[in-house]
Amino acid sequence: MSDTMSQPVWRSLLFVPATSDRFVQSALRQPADALQIDLEDSVAPDQKALARSRVAEIARTFRQGGYDVVVRVNRPWRQLVRDLEACVGDAVSAVTLPKVPDASYVKAVAEILDECEREAGLAPGHTRIIAMVEDPAGLANINNIAAAHPRLWGLIVGAEDLAVTMRMAVDEDSLYVPNVMAVTACRRAGIVPIGFIGSVADFADEQAFRARIRRARRLGFEAAFCIHPRQVGIVNEEFSPQPEEVEHATALLAEFDKQMREGRAACTFKGRMVDLPVVLQARQLLQRHETIMRRTRKA
Numbered sequence: 001m002s003d004t005m006s007q008p009v010w011r012s013l014l015f016v017p018a019t020s021d022r023f024v025q026s027a028l029r030q031p032a033d034a035l036q037i038d039l040e041d042s043v044a045p046d047q048k049a050l051a052r053s054r055v056a057e058i059a060r061t062f063r064q065g066g067y068d069v070v071v072r073v074n075r076p077w078r079q080l081v082r083d084l085e086a087c088v089g090d091a092v093s094a095v096t097l098p099k100v101p102d103a104s105y106v107k108a109v110a111e112i113l114d115e116c117e118r119e120a121g122l123a124p125g126h127t128r129i130i131a132m133v134e135d136p137a138g139l140a141n142i143n144n145i146a147a148a149h150p151r152l153w154g155l156i157v158g159a160e161d162l163a164v165t166m167r168m169a170v171d172e173d174s175l176y177v178p179n180v181m182a183v184t185a186c187r188r189a190g191i192v193p194i195g196f197i198g199s200v201a202d203f204a205d206e207q208a209f210r211a212r213i214r215r216a217r218r219l220g221f222e223a224a225f226c227i228h229p230r231q232v233g234i235v236n237e238e239f240s241p242q243p244e245e246v247e248h249a250t251a252l253l254a255e256f257d258k259q260m261r262e263g264r265a266a267c268t269f270k271g272r273m274v275d276l277p278v279v280l281q282a283r284q285l286l287q288r289h290e291t292i293m294r295r296t297r298k299a
Contacts, residue, residue, distance in 0.1 A: 130194065
């Protein structure tokens with residue numbers, strides 16, 4: 001895998017309607033890891049062409065502000081192709097594909113991205129893909145979608161659209177199984193599970209939102225889409241290792257290494273047995289912490 005296909009570390013991806021100057025300016029004051037220019041749900045049908053024409057300029061502005069840039073494109077093919085042609089450029093790191101039905105759809109989009117990148121003089125694979133699973137077809141094919149192409153960075157279950165097509169409520173009962181399926185598919189494919197169990201539109205109760213993100217992290221999620229700036233700080237904090245976790249993992253690894261030097265394959269640390277799976281979790285946590293700290297220092 002080339003450097004252009006390396007995995008960025010994004011915790012928060014804040015939606016920004018492409019047609020709103022006010023939201024564009026507001027986004028530049030937010031601590032999001034990535035700003036996601038939206039051409040889909042937040043843009044009226046008669047404003048699609050205008051939104052598309054603004055992408056390159058907005059993306060450059062965001063990139064100059066130190067942000068990674070993602071663009072959510074539209075689903076209908078004629079709109080999608082025009083969106084991709086407008087989006088591919090040095091300032092855009094990834095596109096988000098809504099309502100992905102199967103792996104063949106991702107592969108077709110990847111072919112278009114290949115052509116657009118060649119025409120733009122970009123390295124192959126510059127533009128990553130985030131897949132949104134939002135209907136029964138996508139849910140049935142979720143494992144194949146997650147493994148469809150090396151461009152895939154992450155996958156998310158779109159709660160509202162999935163609920164409509166499944167004729168179910170948007171709550172913790174109905175969304176639990178699809179989201180666990182998403183985490184499993186992502187881990188199997190080596191991509192990032194995005195999301196949490198609940199509606200992205202529920203942002204007024206910050207305490208409840210924080211609880212949902214904490215639960216999401218326990219279930220294996222690493223990032224979330226944000227539709228409001230108030231969500232960004234919570235998402236960044238809760239998807240980052242906490243100071244006490246970093247301290248615990250550091251001390252645990254030091255004790256394990258000491259015991260290994262003395263010829264033991266396992267040990268006890270603070271009343272808990274420590275063997276290889278526990279050590280691997282501690283190493284993963286510290287690696288994520290170090291990566292996030294490097295990102296924070298660069299910002």
